[in-house]
Amino acid sequence: MPGEPLEPRLAAYLALRLPQASGLGVEGLERIAGGASRETYRFRARWSEDGNPRERRLILRRDPPASLIDTERRIEFAAYRAFHGSGVPVPEMLWLEEDPAHLDYPFFVAEEIAGFQASPQVLFSGAYEVAIPKLARRNWEILGEIARADPVELGLTEVMDAPAPDQCWRRELGHWEAILDRDEPEPLPITRAAIRWLRANPPPPAQKVAVVHGDYRTGNYLYDEAGEIHAVLDWEMAHLGDPLEDLAWAFNPVWSFGQGERVSGLCDKAEAVATWEKASGLRADPAALHWWTLFNCVKGQAIWVGSAAAFLSGANKAPIMVYPAWWLMNAQDRATLKVMGKL
Amino acid sequence: MTPSVPAVLAELGQLCVRYADPTAPAAERAADLGLTAALLGIAAEVWDGAAANLVDENRALRRLLGLQGEDADLRLSALKAENDRLRALTIEAHTAAEAAQDAARQAEIWSELRLSTERRRLSSALV
Numbered sequence: 106m107p108g109e110p111l112e113p114r115l116a117a118y119l120a121l122r123l124p125q126a127s128g129l130g131v132e133g134l135e136r137i138a139g140g141a142s143r144e145t146y147r148f149r150a151r152w153s154e155d156g157n158p159r160e161r162r163l164i165l166r167r168d169p170p171a172s173l174i175d176t177e178r179r180i181e182f183a184a185y186r187a188f189h190g191s192g193v194p195v196p197e198m199l200w201l202e203e204d205p206a207h208l209d210y211p212f213f214v215a216e217e218i219a220g221f222q223a224s225p226q227v228l229f230s231g232a233y234e235v236a237i238p239k240l241a242r243r244n245w246e247i248l249g250e251i252a253r254a255d256p257v258e259l260g261l262t263e264v265m266d267a268p269a270p271d272q273c274w275r276r277e278l279g280h281w282e283a284i285l286d287r288d289e290p291e292p293l294p295i296t297r298a299a300i301r302w303l304r305a306n307p308p309p310p311a312q313k314v315a316v317v318h319g320d321y322r323t324g325n326y327l328y329d330e331a332g333e334i335h336a337v338l339d340w341e342m343a344h345l346g347d348p349l350e351d352l353a354w355a356f357n358p359v360w361s362f363g364q365g366e367r368v369s370g371l372c373d374k375a376e377a378v379a380t381w382e383k384a385s386g387l388r389a390d391p392a393a394l395h396w397w398t399l400f401n402c403v404k405g406q407a408i409w410v411g412s413a414a415a416f417l418s419g420a421n422k423a424p425i426m427v428y429p430a431w432w433l434m435n436a437q438d439r440a441t442l443k444v445m446g447k448l
Numbered sequence: 449m450t451p452s453v454p455a456v457l458a459e460l461g462q463l464c465v466r467y468a469d470p471t472a473p474a475a476e477r478a479a480d481l482g483l484t485a486a487l488l489g490i491a492a493e494v495w496d497g498a499a500a501n502l503v504d505e506n507r508a509l510r511r512l513l514g515l516q517g518e519d520a521d522l523r524l525s526a527l528k529a530e531n532d533r534l535r536a537l538t539i540e541a542h543t544a545a546e547a548a549q550d551a552a553r554q555a556e557i558w559s560e561l562r563l564s565t566e567r568r569r570l571s572s573a574l575v
Contacts (some may be wrong), residue, residue: 109473110473110475111473111475112475135475135478136475136476136478136479136480137479138478138479138482138483146475209496230515283450287481289449290450290451291528291532291535292532292535292536292538292539293535294535294538294539294542294557294561295561295565297539297543298539298542298561301543303548337530358574359573359574359575360574361575362574363574413450413451416451416455416456416459417450417455422459423480423484424459424460424463424480424484425480425483425488426478427456427459427487428453428483428486428487429481430449430451431449431456431487431490431570432486432570432572432574433489433574434449434450435565435568435569435570435572435573436570436573436575437575438561438564438565438568439565439569439575440575441571441575442558442561442562442565443575447558447561447562448562448565
């Protein structure tokens with residue numbers, strides 16, 4: 106929203122972090138469309154160092170005044186750092202700043218991985234059709250790598266709570282149901298029916314307590330025309346839990362982006378499961394996967410409802426808070442019906 | 449739709465006024481105005497049928513719930529308030545039908561819920 110320009114304040118902050126730099130300036134600051142849980146900007150930092158001109162393309166990810174989800178940016182930052190340099194491609198994290206004195210809200214700065222696409226609309230425009238088979242394989246392989254990773258070795262158990270394997274589903278369902286109870290702007294009979302079914306038919310305990318990205322789907326990674334994935338983004342909902350939660354989030358029908366039965370718009374479900382199982386070394390039990398897919402319909406609805414609540418409370422009246430509520434609440438209801446076999 | 453169309457249009461109007469100021473910071477302009485255009489498109493799409501859809505749905509829900517009555521106040525805000533009341537009662541009826549293991553009643557309710565998503569479906573819907 107219009108207000109005090111960010112550029113000079115961001116430049117002042119970077120100058121603190123780069124004491125060897127002189128004449129540091131911020132250019133080309135631009136908000137990246139989408140993303141209602143964080144405000145994401147790209148920009149170029151330019152400065153002189155030892156008499157030589159320097160330039161770096163960077164990303165600023167700042168908390169908004171109110172978000173559709175309340176998440177801990179320290180955990181997001183830690184998740185990115187944990188996977189940097191691994192088989193799970195992520196951008197390099199540079200600085201985490203939780204003092205709101207600098208840019209009004211907490212934020213972090215990361216490298217920009219430039220030159221690639223993230224947009225599902227571009228991906229499914231027809232121009233990338235040749236790349237989709239490889240992209241599908243890489244998508245499920247990388248998700249399998251996340252599931253295979255050891256949270257202790259990654260140091261993530263120091264910043265994330267580890268539930269017992271038989272409590273993963275209960276914790277997640279309780280969390281998102283409480284958000285619905287708090288934020289629901291109107292009665293949601295389909296979502297409430299789904300919650301009753303989930304509670305009456307709990308899944309088996311998790312095979313392992315793994316890193317769960319929490320929002321792994323088409324639209325949250327950078328891809329190229331050859332079908333390679335260059336960065337997995339948007340780790341703000343990362344936590345430890347049942348790895349099937351992640352696989353099933355990508356199976357939420359809203360993330361098929363109108364591509365019919367292709368999960369995440371990429372390939373059929375059997376192919377996705379087989380690739381994920383091979384990469385993760387885990388098994389996707391069909392009944393458990395169904396439970397988590399329906400759970401993710403509830404989770405999705407809680408997120409869209411949260412955006413409406415932020416707007417209605419006046420905490421954040423930006424257009425991005427309205428768009429998920431208007432565009433996705435009914436689509437999520439239809440997805441829920443579909444997963445329950447009622448559509 | 450929630451938030452209501454008038455509340456959103458009022459906010460988008462203010463946003464356009466702010467961005468009309470040539471000294472307004474430009475960093476968010478493209479993203480905000482792009483979303484504004486998308487939201488205006490959705491508002492335009494739902495405008496004509498909004499009242500009719502709510503009246504139809506409220507009638508269907510009263511029929512499902514065995515209630516009498518008709519919408520007398522045709523303002524969208526009044527129709528939506530009545531719709532919220534009826535959908536809350538539908539949740540209660542659905543829960544009761546499940547507890548009673550009344551499959552026929554559950555099927556009736558699911559049928560109406562399926563129709564409710566058709567009424568609300570946007571041309572750009574993902575599902």
